[in-house]
Amino acid sequence: MPAPIRLRELIRTIRTARTQAEEREMIQKECAAIRSSFREEDNTYRCRNVAKLLYMHMLGYPAHFGQLECLKLIASQKFTDKRIGYLGAMLLLDERQDVHLLMTNCIKNDLNHSTQYVQGLALCTLGCMGSSEMCRDLAGEVEKLLKTSNSYLRKKAALCAVHVIRKVPELMEMFLPATKNLLSEKNHGVLHTSVVLLTEMCERSPDMLSHFRKLVPQLVRILKNLIMSGYSPEHDVSGISDPFLQVRILRLLRILGRSDDDSSEAMNDILAQVATNTETSKNVGNAILYETVLTIMDIKSESGLRVLAINILGRFLLNNDKNIRYVALTSLLKTVQTDHNAVQRHRSTIVDCLKDLDVSIKRRAMELSFALVNGNNIRGMMKELLYFLDSCDPEFKADCASGVFLAAEKYAPSKRWHIDTIMRVLTTAGSYVRDDSVPNLIQLITNSVEMHAYTVQRLYKALLDDISQQPLVQVSSWCIGEYGDLLVSGQCEEEEPIQVTEDEVLDVLEGLLVSNLSTPVTRGYALTAIMKLSTRFSSVNRIKKVVSIYGSSIDVELQQRAVEYNALFKKYDHMRPALLERMPIMEKTATNGPTEIVQTNGETEPSVLDTKHPPPVTQPANQANDLLDLLGGNDVVPVIQTTLPTKPASAGGELLDLLGDLSLTGGPAPAPAPSVPTSQPPFLLDGLSSQPLFNDIAAAGIPPMTAYNKNGLKIEFTFERANPNPNIAVITIHASNSTEADMTDFVFQAAVPKTFQLQLLSPSSNVVPALNQGTVTQVIRVLNPQKQQLRMRIKLTYTHKGSPVQDLAEVNNFPPQSWQ
Amino acid sequence: MMRFLLLFSRQGRLRLQKWFTPTPEREKKKIIRDMTTMVLARKPRSCNFLHWRDLKIVYKRYASLYFCLALEDQDNELLALEILHRYVELLDKYFGNVCELDIIFNFEKAYFILDEFLMGGEIQETSKQIVNRSIEASDMLQETMEEYMSKPAF
Numbered sequence: 001m002p003a004p005i006r007l008r009e010l011i012r013t014i015r016t017a018r019t020q021a022e023e024r025e026m027i028q029k030e031c032a033a034i035r036s037s038f039r040e041e042d043n044t045y046r047c048r049n050v051a052k053l054l055y056m057h058m059l060g061y062p063a064h065f066g067q068l069e070c071l072k073l074i075a076s077q078k079f080t081d082k083r084i085g086y087l088g089a090m091l092l093l094d095e096r097q098d099v100h101l102l103m104t105n106c107i108k109n110d111l112n113h114s115t116q117y118v119q120g121l122a123l124c125t126l127g128c129m130g131s132s133e134m135c136r137d138l139a140g141e142v143e144k145l146l147k148t149s150n151s152y153l154r155k156k157a158a159l160c161a162v163h164v165i166r167k168v169p170e171l172m173e174m175f176l177p178a179t180k181n182l183l184s185e186k187n188h189g190v191l192h193t194s195v196v197l198l199t200e201m202c203e204r205s206p207d208m209l210s211h212f213r214k215l216v217p218q219l220v221r222i223l224k225n226l227i228m229s230g231y232s233p234e235h236d237v238s239g240i241s242d243p244f245l246q247v248r249i250l251r252l253l254r255i256l257g258r259s260d261d262d263s264s265e266a267m268n269d270i271l272a273q274v275a276t277n278t279e280t281s282k283n284v285g286n287a288i289l290y291e292t293v294l295t296i297m298d299i300k301s302e303s304g305l306r307v308l309a310i311n312i313l314g315r316f317l318l319n320n321d322k323n324i325r326y327v328a329l330t331s332l333l334k335t336v337q338t339d340h341n342a343v344q345r346h347r348s349t350i351v352d353c354l355k356d357l358d359v360s361i362k363r364r365a366m367e368l369s370f371a372l373v374n375g376n377n378i379r380g381m382m383k384e385l386l387y388f389l390d391s392c393d394p395e396f397k398a399d400c401a402s403g404v405f406l407a408a409e410k411y412a413p414s415k416r417w418h419i420d421t422i423m424r425v426l427t428t429a430g431s432y433v434r435d436d437s438v439p440n441l442i443q444l445i446t447n448s449v450e451m452h453a454y455t456v457q458r459l460y461k462a463l464l465d466d467i468s469q470q471p472l473v474q475v476s477s478w479c480i481g482e483y484g485d486l487l488v489s490g491q492c493e494e495e496e497p498i499q500v501t502e503d504e505v506l507d508v509l510e511g512l513l514v515s516n517l518s519t520p521v522t523r524g525y526a527l528t529a530i531m532k533l534s535t536r537f538s539s540v541n542r543i544k545k546v547v548s549i550y551g552s553s554i555d556v557e558l559q560q561r562a563v564e565y566n567a568l569f570k571k572y573d574h575m576r577p578a579l580l581e582r583m584p585i586m587e588k589t590a591t592n593g594p595t596e597i598v599q600t601n602g603e604t605e606p607s608v609l610d611t612k613h614p615p616p617v618t619q620p621a622n623q624a625n626d627l628l629d630l631l632g633g634n635d636v637v638p639v640i641q642t643t644l645p646t647k648p649a650s651a652g653g654e655l656l657d658l659l660g661d662l663s664l665t666g667g668p669a670p671a672p673a674p675s676v677p678t679s680q681p682p683f684l685l686d687g688l689s690s691q692p693l694f695n696d697i698a699a700a701g702i703p704p705m706t707a708y709n710k711n712g713l714k715i716e717f718t719f720e721r722a723n724p725n726p727n728i729a730v731i732t733i734h735a736s737n738s739t740e741a742d743m744t745d746f747v748f749q750a751a752v753p754k755t756f757q758l759q760l761l762s763p764s765s766n767v768v769p770a771l772n773q774g775t776v777t778q779v780i781r782v783l784n785p786q787k788q789q790l791r792m793r794i795k796l797t798y799t800h801k802g803s804p805v806q807d808l809a810e811v812n813n814f815p816p817q818s819w820q
Numbered sequence: 821m822m823r824f825l826l827l828f829s830r831q832g833r834l835r836l837q838k839w840f841t842p843t844p845e846r847e848k849k850k851i852i853r854d855m856t857t858m859v860l861a862r863k864p865r866s867c868n869f870l871h872w873r874d875l876k877i878v879y880k881r882y883a884s885l886y887f888c889l890a891l892e893d894q895d896n897e898l899l900a901l902e903i904l905h906r907y908v909e910l911l912d913k914y915f916g917n918v919c920e921l922d923i924i925f926n927f928e929k930a931y932f933i934l935d936e937f938l939m940g941g942e943i944q945e946t947s948k949q950i951v952n953r954s955i956e957a958s959d960m961l962q963e964t965m966e967e968y969m970s971k972p973a974f
Binding site: 011012058060083084087091094120123127128129152160162188196234242244248251283284287291294322323325326327359360361 | 840
């Protein structure tokens, strides 16, 4: 059998292949040859074959059949074999294959080999890809080598120990004794890897951290020597002595000084020295400065030093080198929360970076700009940011728009400015605005009562220009639906009122309905807006016509709405004015927005601005008025929310159906985004949601109570505490009927005071059988975070012996355990 | 620690891959694809840093080869540029005016040099001379054996 071709020969041959197919063919041929050679257990050429296999593996071809061969090479006595064998092991094997454990013995032997380069190979392989089992087995050997006087081996053993600790943290203790003299080494390689080892140990164990704090003076001394020492050819990089070691020491100092005043004080001088003496003309000097700044910001440094650090970052911002500007922006972003004022001084430079050509820099500058916005600089900053929004790449627009909304909400100097800013964003970046912005904006507009006329006018004009940007169109159509009367009557105070007729407005809205550019959601908005105008405009017939046309629309959503609205015109015309009344002020519970990355004294955590809320949908105010009437309460907030916009499951009268349906149309699009601001948590008018029952875990003995007992209808409450949230009380109502006739169409409604939140799940049925033959059960969940005394008003409706019955009652006799 | 180091050509052909954490084969292929796409798409005078998943990617082009290093959050990007530069210097010293072909035909040597410079995602030796001397000594060990056996090195 001829000798297998040499590696270089193979590489040359494969490179001559002109197509992928040709290459594949060559590779397959060679693989076949290699496989048969492996089968023949050819020792002489195994090394060559595995090398070739590794090349082919790099090209992307499978090479798993060479794994065992690598092990054979490792076990061989020849150094060449071992070298290739270990390389193969690192490339082809990893802890996922069981085969790798077979290496353990070989590595153990090689760790004790007489030749240091063989030992080095073994340490390297173990330190790169050793699995936890291997590490456990071989940790002892590594520890031994950590104490050797051979610096070549010692440095490798240190990094190997780092790997062992990463894989098996429990073994960390084992290496502690060996670390005693590590820092007194002169050899930079050992010094460097020792610092890495110490860093790893300190990061993983607070005990180790306190133990090693005593090394701070020694570290400071080493660093000082590096800076002060003259030129050392062995370690010099552009005039700086061993920058890698310097950076590593700075990093260890950072960890040691972090929450410790004494250590921090011991480092102050050296940090100041490094910060002022390091040559900044080349990247390497800046790398050291960067690390120094990070350390200063993270430890408990004195304020003078912190200002020095921020100023260094400010200088970085002006550097020609893009990388340095990028790094400066990143660092400033981390420190902006803790040293806000210092960073503010560099605001204009940061804002200039918005105009940088580099994408990464622009993004950082944008994030930092938003972090710097405050009440004083909002006008100026917003001007710059809006300009940026206009001209930036699409990838930024969504984040920038969200950021602008957030900033505007927090710091708007006036309502008019706020509305103007929103308009500007909607018109310039309208299609990139996040879905959840639409309900946010609608809420904002609703709450700025005096600006309604101005807002609707501006939105109308924007619509005339451009109907392609859906969020803009949605907000505009909603506003026109609400405030169309102000638009037509020309009542604007803020600017010159425009002359618009009812027909023109309806033209625009109808145009939205038919346009190809409108999404189904937008069409829904438009139809509802038109419907609302029926109580605000006089041209009702036109509206009726539009609504009836869409009663046969292919779009099911539109069709449903149109049909319901038609019903409003016909059977329920008397309710129409109340239903389509003006929306009340919506109260907001939280603001939500894009997450910001914040570093406070060294910790980087994304801080979500608020907790997530379930996606509620606000219903028209009219419904609220009804409930107010029902409950007559003044401690009751007049907005209702349902948690699911699905078609209501229970029956319960056409009125409820209608309202349940309007829940889909009247409010903003029920996008299931987790960051929709909810209205003040009132209570749910429910019996409509079909959420699954959770697992009730009975709390020890809260006695049941009778909430209502009249005309044969008895309602009992039983209690449980929901797990895991102890603030939620779970009440199950049991309705029983002692009369001779069934109570059909039974609906139970409940309302609680403002400080509570109530959720009503689906009832078991809506017929309460006569003569106590069965009960209707329904689960109420009450959230009582303030542990106030629970009170409830309930409303019962049912049909009994053919006639409808309705009753209201107040429930005050809750046992104390249910709300404490 | 560094997570991986990749070398690839302007056409996206992989010339060297060093992984410092265990990664499934399929995942490696995906990462390589992502890196080559992202880095090759960068404009010529952009900054050398990228964000990818939760890692910082530092890349630098030397002649026809892209060197791409993935760092964790607390690692120093500017220093990473120095690391890449140091590796290129080591290759240059060893091969004498190193070019892509050297690395293609002697990929195993490129790995050996890398393994004397970095280990387990950290820097192992900060002195150029020591790394070079170790490689030379290992080569000698190899050649001596081969001369003795009077067979060619593979």
